[in-house]
Amino acid sequence: MRATLRWAHADLRTHRGEALFIVLATAGIVASLLLAAALFGYATNPWQRVFTQSHGAHVWIHTGASADAGRLARLDGVESVAGPYRTASATVESRGTRASVELRGAVEPPVTGRPLLVSGHWLDQARPDGVVLEESLARALWAEPGDTLTVPGTTRTLTVLGVTDSAEPRYRPGERSGVVWALPSAVRGADGHTGQIIGLRLTDPGDTDYAVQRAVTTLGSGAVTQVSNWQQARAEAQGDNRLLGQVLGLFGLGALLAAALAVHGAIGTRIRGHLRDISVLKAIGFTPGQVVRIFLIQHVVYASLGALVAATLTQALGSRIPGRLGDALGVWQGLPGHTAALLAVPVAAVLFIGATTGIAAWRAGRVPPVPVLRAAAPPAGRLSGVARRALGLRLPPALVLGWHQAFPRRPRSLATVARLALPLLLIVVALSAWTTIDRFHSEPERIGLAAALTAHPDESLGDPAARALLARNAQVTAVHPGAEVAALVPGQTATIALRGLGTHQDPYPFSLAEGRPARGPDEAVAGQGLLDLLDVRVGDWVRMTVGARPQILHIVGRSIEPENGGRVISTSLDTLRENDPELRPTLYQLQLRPGADPGKVAAELTAAGHGHLDVHAVTNPADGLSPLRGVVVGLIAVLALIGLIELLTAVGGTVREGERDLLALKAIGLSPRQITAVTVTATTCTALAAVLAGTALGLPLAHWLIDVQGKSSGIGAGIARGPSPLLLSLFGLAAVLGAAALAALPAGRAARRRLADTLSAVA
Template sequence: MRATLRWAQADFRAHRGEALFVVLASAGVIASLLLAGALFSYAANPWQRVFNQSQGAHIWLHTRGGADMDALSGVDGVAALSGPYRTAATTVESRGTRVGVTLRAAEAAPPETGRPLVTAGGWLARPDDGDRDGSVVLEDSVARALWAEPGDTVRVTGPDGAPHVLRVGGIAEVAEPRYQPGGGPGIGWVLPGTLDEIAREDTGRSVGLRLEDPGDTDFIVQRAVTVLGADRVAQVTKWQQARAEAGGDDRLLGKMFAVFGLGALLAAALAASGAIGARVRGQLRDIAVLKAIGFTPGQVTRGFLVQHLAFALLGVALGTAAIALMGARIPGRIGEAAAVWQDLPGHTALMIGIPCGAVLLIAAATGLSAWRAGRVPPVPVARAALPSAAPMTALGRRALGMRVPPALVLGWRAAFARGGRTLVPVARLALPLLLITVALVAWSTLDQFRSRPAQVGRPAALTVRADQPAGPSDSELEKTLATVPDIAAVHPGAEMAALVPGQTGTITLRGLGTARHPYPSTVVEGRAVGGPDEAVAGQGLLDLLGVRVGDWVRMTVGGRPQILHLVGRTIEPESGGRVITTTLDALREREPQLRPAFHALVLHEGADPRAVSGTLALAAGGTLEIRETPNPADRLEPARGVIAALIAVLALIGLTELLTQISTGVRDRGRDLLALKAIGLTPRQIGAMIVTAAGLTALVSAVVGTAVGALAGSWLVDTQGASSGIGAGIARLPSLPVLVMVVVGAVLGAVAAAALPATRAARRRLADSLSETL
């Protein structure tokens, strides 16, 4: 054992540069993977991120006037209070859209507990600071529903019906249930003086309770209600409810990022093990000498295993410590994600699991390389007898005879020398490029949701509802809609809840469009509705009922049966895909007096929904409720930053693998370079040959990686879409120029990485290369 350790120490001193590369490669890969894990948690768990950053309250109590809120501070288990805030139920209107909002009277300084996180604009400003009209800060989902931005003015109607004009001072996120059309009211914050002008009576109070133990939520709710009096408490909101509403997004993003993370970990482990294996192959002469002086195969194996495991552990420890200590200081979103990650669920598991997983994979690869080192024959001259490259083929000789540049011919021969062994470096370098292409497929799919909503089940950009009973009649509404030039089509519709067979679940039955003018649903399987009693459905409904396109479905609506024939499957982002859509005429066969509950508006290409909404609001005189059709891309927007960071991580892993292959190739072809110099090749030609070999290897790897990645990415995105209920058929491949850029970038990176090793190899003298024969 002492001899093994002494040899390992001497080997480290003799090859410090190689050892340093292995340590830094392991540290860089682990640091990149940990940053990717931080970004994954940051994006895939938005509610928890907001809750931790805002010191959110676990319980929100909404009470009627007169409740003694101060008594809650004495309840055991309550760590801090947010508020209490005086509240008023109002209606906020902007651009023809009206939203129910509960305004809270807050101070000019944001609270410490339950603090709204301002994402745009600023917090509340006092009138003496230049805010003459009064300002309001809107919760993010309310601002999106109103299409409101900082600086806009909104109309607020208080409990007495009097209108007030407020300026939107900011937009904020909170860890409370988000506003949804048809659900509970949204949240807004104003100064106490502003709320006094809007609602002069004591309308209610809201208070948030941050608990010492979140598991005591139900018990603390009972105690709080007892302290305040059950007749004083109007509503209770618990943190589990808010987290559950955001849970669908978390699961979808979490699955996608888990696949990316496992792939990146595998690519990183292969890159690190490749660097270790290359270092072992570079010391075959030393190993032969060791065996010649009496080292056993077991001693050689243990020596390499201990030595390289120590390098891997050191690199992993350095990378982990760097992220733990310095990650939060990185500028931009990466640093913010690293800072928040420490308080997110799964932080400890990832901080331990990623390094341990990488060490285990590296240990397995190191053990294999060390075992091969133990089998090296103790006769160093035998290496010189082995051919280091394939013999020149007839095609190569013919190319040289046709005056093809020798660097190109010899570079091709060096890159693809031995058929079976050539596949290994190509496959190793193709893996990170494959994952980069998969990430680009996910990015293109998100772009499709944003730029081409009609192709992902959102052809209608606006939904219009008339005020009842004061609103216009159906004929008057259609005339008003016809006066707006940017509206391409108007489709009347109605939605209702329906019970599935056996009455064990509820689905959404939607009548949209008429038999003469059907709604342009995005049908990806089967066909569109074209006759009576025909319908199309989302993937979630097909999975729920266990039916396929072509089957008949029976459901119960208002106690009466409704039987429809499924003729197609559509992309359906709403309600987990548990939606069945037919024409309004089909619903009127069961209920002849059915009136449209809303009208879906399809706009001309290039029309701005906000401008159309404003024009329509003016034309209707404020009698319409106009809403923008929700876009699933809004929920997945945080994934963009994560995908970009993932591409950077994979590029670093690919660069590590590329550097390993280049250094290995230069060392393994030492005798070839000696022979080429002897027959008269110039240093420039030798350098060009090495660069060409690296570029050709990268070219083949990039072509294979992008081709397989495009297929795998489409399958992965469609599989995720099907599992979430949206349905397969949403994947979109990146454009051809983007894929070409990936290939070109890989080749240029290989050429740039090979430039320095090629220059050093070309400048070596003949005497310096004689050792390569041993």
């Protein structure tokens, strides 16, 4: 044991930089995997906690006021119901911010789907104007208990008594109304129309679609106006946190594989360079098992130290990390499985690195105790015909010999290039993710966000007046009238968004990834989420129900839809009017001049509307992915460390192999500077091959991964964008020049070695 420790200590002193890089790389990898676990837990747990505590309903069904919704409580598979509650649509305003809301009438908090009070208290019959807001709505209105809400166009006011949290789909400006609980006497809308809503808690959540079908059959298709289920609410609550977790997990596993291969290559190279030392160890009594344990224990200690550092920092920093990552870690640390994950992830990473280390160290155990004489022939073999012709063309001998030395043995050379190409490949994927996020910000019109603002006029402002008011602003370049209604899909198991935007004469500029624009009557474009939901493709006809009216549309294209999980089908406003001649525009999508400030323009239009116009910016899904930028930077740093380890291994191997040829190179007249150039050229050629391979494989892999994620989220494929050629060129140039600089110093030292040292090295 004492001899083992002395060997390990001597080896550590010789390879301090490599040991440090292994520790840092392992720390970065384990930290990435722990953050991924935290984000996955953070994405799922808050919604699940609220759903469990509130005894949430699996299905919420909106019906007309005359429907007998109470009959649904007697359906098989229904455990309990919430309501039915009387509902009405209205618009409320607080501190200059407006929101469309759904008023729900109740006296006591429901048992099923019970809103959880965050602040304030529940409704009080002594306060007939009192209301309770859902938390996301209260946040959008900057409202809290004690504040007063106004109803635009009327003298009516509402007093906020409390704020609640619930497991229902959250408020989204321009897409989904916020929930406002009020006493039944206060539930009345501006148009006088009312409806009902009922929540169903099922004995088997997996039978959600079947339960909805039975409910619609019981009430009649014309009675059901909208359906939402628990899967939709959970997916929306998870949102971008799950995406961040997937990205971290994917890169963490990829980096773990790259690090393990880099360690494997480093040990293999060191074993080839220390065959004589290993033979001496065996000659003085070391068994093959002891030799294997020397390498194995040494690198497992390095990996364990890095994993311990990552776990300690993750646990200590926790919620102190700013932004969403800190929130995720704070929540994750309070989950039941936190301790198990905090132990399992580092242990699994160390075991994986240890397994690859053991495979490489096993070769050291097979080294014979008597050193074998090295072959007289140089390891690079005879010069190839191409190399001889290159020398005949009077190309610099250092370049030709360096290129020849870079690939002396095809299997070993390809393995070196592959190990170095893997972290470079992952860096290209990370750069592609960064570029795709930037595209969402710089070119929103190409990812389904042609309009920067959405305007909602009240009923007192007619269509011609609203258009004229909006077009009067100098920053507005186009005004597209539209309407959005909830439609039931075939089978009536879910609700989708049916939008009519633009007219036949002035069509809305949809971003298409497949097919063609909808130009003719009954033509439409649909998001990926809707195509998946209905199991249809571009070219199919679909039938849906809007109220009691059927709507049949021909899907001629697939649009990139970042809203509503892609469960959107869009056509022109003229097509919707053919089915409902009384339909009037309820919203206007506004395109702005390049460089215009959406917030400033929205404020100007709101002021010009004198309280009759509600204007807000279109939500960009990239806003929720801002933490991904910091994640990408951290991942690139970790991958660069792994690439540096592999480069150090490649340089060390090239220098050791070049020691055999040193006498021959000096004998043919090469100066130390030219001999140094041979090694530098060999390392540069290896790095260049790895850069080309990593870029060639990384770009299609990045497009595939991003498109798969886009498709699974409902946005759809076609959003991926690779780094610019200039950025890729700079990345490749930096990698090649870095490899050359890294090889220059050890190559120069080797070229200036004394002849006696060289003779002993090749003996």
